[in-house]
Amino acid sequence: MDTVRLEPDFDRYDELLALILAAFAYMDGRIDPPSSARALTAESLRQKVSVEIAFAGIERGDLLGCVFLKPEPECLYVGKLAVAPASQRGGIGRHLIGIAEQTARNLSLPALRLQTRIELTENHAIFAAWGFVEAGRSAHPGFTRPTSIEMKKMIVL
Structure with a gap:
């Protein structure tokens, strides 16, 4: 598999959207x-x-x-990590997290941070296996119960 950095002139945004929606579809309901x-x-x-x-x-x-990364003052935020359903459990997600780790090192950021929903316990286990630990819980606006778990992974710079 080749890993490419996406630029604004990337010409496959419809396919990228379809990939993300397919990867996140299991969350519906x-x-x-x-x-x-x-x-x-x-x-x-x-x-x-x-x-x-x-x-x-x-x-x-x-x-x-795919994975989207956003530099923050003390970490690199990992968002929209998505793997095509037919390709899941083949190491692609772990590979993309490895790219995120290298990006954090390149930016001299000591940690990765992500959020996962409370209900998605299988995601918690996967992220824990990749070295992430729970760092907090939060609620979306309008909710009185936690809806998300924040997880962090320290990076060796």
């Missing part, structure tokens, strides 16, 4: 509120690429995964 992925469009992804650091995994022309 399981999480409340619904995933912000549902609000994405090809154009909003193009805009996101212009202000964040994004990578895609491509094999034989097929988009297999």
Whole structure:
């Protein structure tokens, strides 16, 4: 698999959107509120690429995964980590996290940070296996119970 950095002139935003929506579809009906992925469009992804650091995994022309990274003062935020359903459990997500780790090192940021929904216990286990630990819980606006878990992974610089 080749990993490419996405730039605003990337010409496959419709496919990228389809990949993210397919990867996040299993959350439908399981999480409340619904995933912000549902609000994405090809154009909003193009805009996101212009202000964040994004990578895609491509094999034989097929988009297999993606990750969006946003530098913050003390860490690199990992968002919209998505792997095509047919390619899950093949190491692509771990590979993209490795790209995030290297990006954090390049930016001299000591940690990765991500958020996962309370209901998605299988994601908690995967992220823990990749070295992430729970760092806090938060509630979306309008909710009185926690809806998200923040997880962090320290990076050796």
